[in-house]
Amino acid sequence: MEDEVDRLVAAWRRERPDLDVEPLEVLSRVSRLARHLDRARRLAFSEHQLEPWEFDVLTALRRAGTPYQLSPGQLLTQTLVTSGTMTNRIDRLAKKGLVERLPDPSDRRGVLVRLTDEGRDRADQSLAGLLAQERAILAELSRAQRGELAALLRQLTAPFDNIPG
Amino acid sequence: MEDEVDRLVAAWRRERPDLDVEPLEVLSRVSRLARHLDRARRLAFSEHQLEPWEFDVLTALRRAGTPYQLSPGQLLTQTLVTSGTMTNRIDRLAKKGLVERLPDPSDRRGVLVRLTDEGRDRADQSLAGLLAQERAILAELSRAQRGELAALLRQLTAPFDNIPG
């Protein structure tokens, strides 16, 4: 089945036959798929009155295990946003009572962000919903294909995640 | 090589062993890779004093071929933004002299957005830069692997691009 990127690549080959646009076959699909996923996630979370950015922060804390706390800095590397954005996110989540800010006992510059009980419940509930939706999207592929795809993507993400970028 | 998603999945398996989090192996990588790509693109385009959103619009018009014009509606489906966003983008590009707005002769509700000569040059210059950068990122994979990856991604994007979503 053809997709929008097939059309995009065909158009470039017509307009700029001098260029090799093969990289777009992979990376334009990654960007476009991510945008589609964002929209789908926004819809899935709206049942739980949660925004995608709230989900990202709450689940990062949930994954940390008891006592469900991380520094803003640790949250940055997991969510790939800037520090100003994270400060703002924590403010809003705190105002909603889903997290609380505690002083870091071992570094007086530092802060620890801790999930409240309600925050933990919201994270748990919405994760199940997200997984159901993602499973539906991935039903296009066999289990073996999903494994292959994950492995290929890992080769591309690993350099970003390991070399400090 | 391990990436951040491996750590994320391992954490969920420890914290929520009752859930099957396999979908995250694929889709969390797609989302994170897209964010990394955004940052890399922003950097690559800054040499040409161009923002990623400007690139997206200018190249959509460039791909259309002479006379390099499309309706705002056609630009929407290619760039996956809302109509309000597109109006705003066209306004700003027009103010910079990179596109111009013309009335659609066949539909008086409609508008045609046309690339100026300078807009076409900027699109052509920045495309070459983007491709060079993307090639570097994809050097992690063999040509055959890139082909496989593109094919697998196409299976996921095709439903979004074809069923009106």
Next chain:
DNA sequence: ATCAACTGTCTTGACATCGAGATAGGTTGC
């Protein structure tokens, strides 16, 4: 001890995006 360099978090202002609704023009069936 002290000073310079570094780190972690927050502040600020500019700006791009979204969603909902407004407006004007087109289309269809009767």
Next chain:
DNA sequence: GCAACCTATCTCGATGTCAAGACAGTTGAT
């Protein structure tokens, strides 16, 4: 012809994000 519906684009207000810089606290070299 005309009424009801549809479509294309734009307007507006709210909001989330970023980049750059401020600030307090920490670390390492001397």
